[in-house]
Amino acid sequence: MSLEQSERKISVVLPTYNELQSLPVVVDEIIEVFKKLNYEYEILIIDNASTDGTIKLIRSMCENYSFVKAIINANNFGQIRSPFYGILQSDGDAVVHLPSDGEVPISIIPSLLVKWEKGYRVVHAVKKYQTRSALTFVKELFQNILNRLTSTEMTFNSSGYGLLDAAVVKEMRKIKSIYPYYRGLLNELGGKSASVKYQHVNRKVGISKNGLLSLTDYGLVGIVNYSKFPLRLMMILGLIGASVSFFVGFGYLILKILDWDGFQAGLVPLAALSLFMHGLSLFFIGLLGEYIYHIFINTRGHPLVAEAEKINFDQNDE
Structure with a gap:
């Protein structure tokens, strides 16, 4: 060398x-x-x-x-x-x-x-x-x-x-x-x-x-x-979830109006949709918490x- x-x-x-x-x-x-x-x-x-x-x-x-x-x-x-x-x-x-x-x-x-x-x-x-x-x-x-x-x-x-x-x-x-x-x-x-x-x-x-x-x-x-993709994904899935919930709810309302006495879907579909949306929300809240936690620990000056x-x-x- x-x-x-x-x-x-x-x-x-x-x-x-x-x-x-x-x-x-x-x-x-x-x-x-x-x-x-x-x-x-x-x-x-x-x-x-x-x-x-x-x-x-x-x-x-x-x-x-x-x-x-x-x-x-x-x-x-x-x-x-x-x-x-x-x-x-x-x-x-x-x-x-x-x-x-x-x-x-x-x-x-x-x-x-x-x-x-x-x-x-x-x-x-x-x-x-x-x-x-x-x-x-x-x-x-x-x-x-x-x-x-x-x-x-x-x-x-x-x-x-x-x-x-x-x-x-x-x-x-x-x-x-x-x-x-x-x-x-x-x-x-x-x-x-x-x-x-x-x-x-x-x-x-x-x-x-x-x-x-x-x-x-x-x-x-x-x-x-x-x-930043997970943050964008939260917004996209949140919008999709809200849209799906709105249209499902609107569809149920129309079916109920058209057949008020005969339409008996029960609470099972709504409960399943609600559990799915709550699970997804908790997951994204945890992910958002990771971002907030890293902001916190990096601004403490330790x-x-x-x-x-x-x-x-x-x-x-x-």
Whole structure:
């Protein structure tokens, strides 16, 4: 690599929560990868208030390696806010964002850097599945739906991990949302982007933190941040429902007038229509509540996370 490349610094951001077993393996693999690369680098670990001894391990790593930085959160701020904050705290010329559970192989780093050196500001790590589960099907279905609902096209099967240039991170620092949809921001702010495919493998130790509830939460964040279609759909279906109710009611009135004594439809059709309309209304009220909730939390002025401790940061970085 050129002298210019050797002067560049790469920040590797690893979000953690109870990763006592997997974190040492991942960090060792990162060190081995960068021994073969001509870059300065740092490893920035942001921990979401782990309870299994991970924090003690992180402190030990910071003592042994000056290039390992750490942010320990005061509380668990979830899988959206904490990783995003870690990325914003990096100071490399490029940021490589990877999970600390090993599900994205560390060997992908050189391929990400090759794409970056070619001028791509964002390089997505895109999954290839060995086996397809019901959860995989749900994820892909959501991605298809979101792409159809939004004007910002999302990279299909992007894991949310990969590489982004410091210029993109600089733009992300201007975002005031404490619940950003990170994958959407990559496509919206990244400009020229590329992808590197990797073989997804299940973690070797521990259990995955990406359950159905967390994925649902992340999906709703994507919809309310990037799509106005559900709001338009509420108005359209509301108008259709009101129109149908009016014409059904008017039709019943005409039939009753024409055959006052003989027409006995009963309340069953009206009750069924009423239950349907009430169910639809409750669904849309809940969806509207999601939009209002995100407006509320993003106007409170709260920080992304509260730090309990920062280790190996220069005073200028504090």
